[in-house]
Amino acid sequence: MSSVVVSQSSFPKGAMVPPATGVLLVSSNPDLRRELMSRLQSGHWDVREVLSGAAALEKIHEGFASLVLLDPALPDLKVEEFQEIMQANYPEVEIVPVNSHTGQPILAPPSPGSPCFNLIREVERGGPISMDSACSSFVLDTQGIDSGLPGFVGSTPAVQRLCAMVRLVAQRETTVLITGESGTGKDLIANAVHQLSPRRQRPLVIINCAAIPEALLEAELFGFVKGAFTGAVQSRVGRIHAAQGGTLFLDEIGDLPLGLQSKLLRFVEQGEVQRLGSTDTFRVDVRVIAATNANLRRLVQERVFREDLYYRLSVFPIELPPLRERMDDLVSLTQAFLAKFCPRSVALSPEAAAVLRQHTWPGNVREVRNVIERASILMGSGREIRPEHIII
Numbered sequence: 001m002s003s004v005v006v007s008q009s010s011f012p013k014g015a016m017v018p019p020a021t022g023v024l025l026v027s028s029n030p031d032l033r034r035e036l037m038s039r040l041q042s043g044h045w046d047v048r049e050v051l052s053g054a055a056a057l058e059k060i061h062e063g064f065a066s067l068v069l070l071d072p073a074l075p076d077l078k079v080e081e082f083q084e085i086m087q088a089n090y091p092e093v094e095i096v097p098v099n100s101h102t103g104q105p106i107l108a109p110p111s112p113g114s115p116c117f118n119l120i121r122e123v124e125r126g127g128p129i130s131m132d133s134a135c136s137s138f139v140l141d142t143q144g145i146d147s148g149l150p151g152f153v154g155s156t157p158a159v160q161r162l163c164a165m166v167r168l169v170a171q172r173e174t175t176v177l178i179t180g181e182s183g184t185g186k187d188l189i190a191n192a193v194h195q196l197s198p199r200r201q202r203p204l205v206i207i208n209c210a211a212i213p214e215a216l217l218e219a220e221l222f223g224f225v226k227g228a229f230t231g232a233v234q235s236r237v238g239r240i241h242a243a244q245g246g247t248l249f250l251d252e253i254g255d256l257p258l259g260l261q262s263k264l265l266r267f268v269e270q271g272e273v274q275r276l277g278s279t280d281t282f283r284v285d286v287r288v289i290a291a292t293n294a295n296l297r298r299l300v301q302e303r304v305f306r307e308d309l310y311y312r313l314s315v316f317p318i319e320l321p322p323l324r325e326r327m328d329d330l331v332s333l334t335q336a337f338l339a340k341f342c343p344r345s346v347a348l349s350p351e352a353a354a355v356l357r358q359h360t361w362p363g364n365v366r367e368v369r370n371v372i373e374r375a376s377i378l379m380g381s382g383r384e385i386r387p388e389h390i391i392i
Helices: 030-039 053-061 079-089 115-123 157-170 186-195 214-222 258-270 296-301 307-313 327-341 350-358 364-378
Strands: 021-026 045-050 067-070 094-097 176-179 204-208 247-251 272-274 281-283 287-292 316-319
Touching: 021 030, 021 053, 030 045, 045 053, 053 067, 053 079, 067 079, 067 115, 079 094, 094 115, 157 186, 157 316, 176 186, 186 204, 186 247, 186 287, 214 258, 258 272, 258 307, 296 307, 327 350, 327 364, 350 364
Parallel strands: 021 045, 021 067, 067 094, 176 287, 176 316, 204 247, 247 287
Antiparallel strands: 272 281
16 A cells, blocks of 8 residues: 655645645544634635544545544544554545644644645644654565465465455455465465455454453454443554454454354444443444354354354355365475575475475465475575475
8 A cells, every 4th residue: 555645746835725625623622623623714624523533534434534633632542543543544644643732733844835734834833743644554465476366376276266266255345254274374365355355445454363362352352431341541442443444354263252252243244333331332344354274163063153153254155275285386385485585596406395295284385484484594595495404
């Protein structure tokens, strides 16, 4: 995702900003909003007010604002979290943090003639602003060979069928369930579905259901309000809400605690999120991709996974083949990892290739990656991978 910058040639030094430039004023302080609104009555700005970070993200997702006047004392988000979401997903929108009490801009001023300069000139004479428009968006590795999917390597018939399925479903809003053994590349397929979809310019939020303690997972997913539990000193939206307009990837969905599954089902079916400690619900526009190496049908039979949630997630199932069923891709995978780990041209000796082909690769592609990374280190300054460099 590239940053969109308004060129100064479009706004010559001293020129007035064209009418109806969208400005979003974000503050829960009514006095501050009233004061800033009074300073922006020149007619060159289309100013709208919102009271929270979540409401601001909704307006920005709708495409309204090109500039944001931000009171850092947000009632629902840490200002750092809000800025991270903005920089990653809306880098073209410039953010101007202001002092919560005086309304004065906080950091360094922009170049004269820019939209922000003209805005700040009307908000506060000579005041500094933040012009940090650096893009920290998620960038997908596109070194894939032959598969046609970003980041995914392979050209065997199994991979070609997989590629066709991914490209078809990527254009829809359908919920996708990715299954397969550990190390087969389920995360890459999830990334590819998002990258090839109309949502690719929006957030891809990843949460590993197995990596977060059960006591924290609900708050992480759904958010919480101030005072919902000990330590909740400030309200926060959850990761689901952070994916607004984009894709939520629930990795290791088979490890989701049973107690949370009914709440997740409500979100998947109705697009509604209810934060901990609140009876209010938020409607969100989020596509769901889930992945697991577990047999969800067996988990349903064992009554540790809800049957209704399983059927709602598996609208479009994609099963990744293990590497032992597509061994013709081993050479391509090895080449891709050698290119990644070796800054110079490196060859794979026939003897080393034979060692690789004799292995059954229970760890799948992840195991290949680890073996090649070790070999590239053990090779030292050499230019050929030999059998003694292959440790399996």
